[in-house]
Amino acid sequence: MHESADNRLSKKGFLAWIAESEAFAPEEKPRLAELVRALERELSEARRRHVCSVALTGDVLAQRFGVDRTRVLLASLGHDLAKERTDLSVEEWREFAPAQIDAGVLAVPALHHAALGVVVMVNDYGVEDPLVLSAIRYHSTGCAGLSPVGRVLFVADYIEPLRRYAGRAQVEAACAGSLETGCLEVLRSKLVYLLARNRRIHRASWEFWNELVSLGAENHAQEE
Ligand SMILES: [Fe+2]
Ligand SMILES: [Fe+2]
Numbered sequence: 001m002h003e004s005a006d007n008r009l010s011k012k013g014f015l016a017w018i019a020e021s022e023a024f025a026p027e028e029k030p031r032l033a034e035l036v037r038a039l040e041r042e043l044s045e046a047r048r049r050h051v052c053s054v055a056l057t058g059d060v061l062a063q064r065f066g067v068d069r070t071r072v073l074l075a076s077l078g079h080d081l082a083k084e085r086t087d088l089s090v091e092e093w094r095e096f097a098p099a100q101i102d103a104g105v106l107a108v109p110a111l112h113h114a115a116l117g118v119v120v121m122v123n124d125y126g127v128e129d130p131l132v133l134s135a136i137r138y139h140s141t142g143c144a145g146l147s148p149v150g151r152v153l154f155v156a157d158y159i160e161p162l163r164r165y166a167g168r169a170q171v172e173a174a175c176a177g178s179l180e181t182g183c184l185e186v187l188r189s190k191l192v193y194l195l196a197r198n199r200r201i202h203r204a205s206w207e208f209w210n211e212l213v214s215l216g217a218e219n220h221a222q223e224e
Contacts, residue, residue: 009052011040018073023059025070031125032070035077038125043084050162051080058156065179067148074127075135075153082116093119100137104202111202114140142187142208151179158186165189184212 007013018024018032039048055076062072082088090112094101100115117136121127134143135150142154155175158165159182165171167189175182187209194201 008056009049011036011048014052014055023069024073028070028074031127032073032077035074035081035125038081039077042081047080047083050160051077053160053162054079054153054156057160058152061152061156061175061179061182065148065152067152067179068131071129071132071135071149072152072156074129075132075139075149076156078117078121078125078127078132079136079139079153079157080113080117082120083113085113085116085120088116088119090115104200104204108200108202111140114138138204141202141204142183143204144207144211146183146208148179151183155179155182155186158189180212180215183208187212 008017014036015033018029018036024032036052039051043051055073058072058076059069061067062069090101090106093116094106097115097119100118105111105115114137117139118133121133121136127133131147131149134147135153138146138150139153139157143150146154159168159171159175171182171185171189174185187205191201191205191209
């Protein structure tokens with residue numbers, strides 16, 4: 001990774017980056033800084049660095065594809081915030097967020113933190129922006145109709161440089177083309193992984209797949 005990007009993975013460097021950048025909405029900067037400090041309290045160091053790396057990757061993608069950088073940053077900082085919250089359970093919060101916590105989420109523990117991330121962002125940080133909240137809710141599965149903010153987070157969470165996975169070159173090449181081809185390759189990689197291990201696949205992922213294919217993302221991916 002680039003040296004300056006490395007510096008920004010520290011809490012201090014990340015806070016300085018937000019404070020100095022004119023790209024982020026000034027009225028959101030206090031909340032952004034609060035979230036950066038929360039990462040250190042709520043997450044292991046490895047996961048905190050992953051979240052910062054997702055945010056930096058998401059910001060590059062947001063600039064590349066003309067997506068709102070403040071929303072992408074908010075969604076990135078919140079996406080795994082509930083991942084180590086052992087005091088929260090989806091059963092307990094099901095009534096609060098029935099649209100977020102469906103049967104498909106309940107059945108897959110790995111998806112619980114995405115729904116609970118919405119609960120934490122609303123209750124603890126006063127985030128109400130539906131684009132930010134839906135990006136967090138669907139950051140693992142994707143879904144049909146996912147907004148550009150959600151698509152950037154879906155891709156950034158997977159391609160951030162600290163994550164190890166097979167087929168990185170192919171996925172990164174697709175992400176250079178368009179947000180749709182990037183999503184298609186990330187989703188293909190996730191589905192292949194889950195299928196090979198006989199794991200459950202959330203309905204939203206198949207709906208996202210069908211949407212991307214009918215948008216022609218597959219054709220574009222094959223042309224490159
Ligand atoms: Fe996650
Ligand atoms: Fe993540």
